[in-house]
Amino acid sequence: MALDEVTQHVEQASSLTIYYLITVQSERKVSNEVSERLCIPHATPQIILVRNGKALWSASHLQITRETLREAEATHTQTATVPNT
Numbered sequence: 001m002a003l004d005e006v007t008q009h010v011e012q013a014s015s016l017t018i019y020y021l022i023t024v025q026s027e028r029k030v031s032n033e034v035s036e037r038l039c040i041p042h043a044t045p046q047i048i049l050v051r052n053g054k055a056l057w058s059a060s061h062l063q064i065t066r067e068t069l070r071e072a073e074a075t076h077t078q079t080a081t082v083p084n085t
Helices: 002-012 028-038 066-076
Strands: 046-051 054-060
Touching (some): 046 066, 054 066
């Protein structure tokens, strides 16, 4: 189940990534707004990696696994560095 895969991934994921869950059944307007703003067709279940208001990656249904989430996070996130002063 996709939710189980996401939950297990989040437990081990980088603290640099923030995750939000939209329950479509009770938050349809929010789901529709996300779909419209990101130009991503709605699917349930679905996960979308967003940075600076742009969708970088998305997956739905059986594509949502701990491995695909780990790969997406590794590919599309950068560790922030603070310059020495």
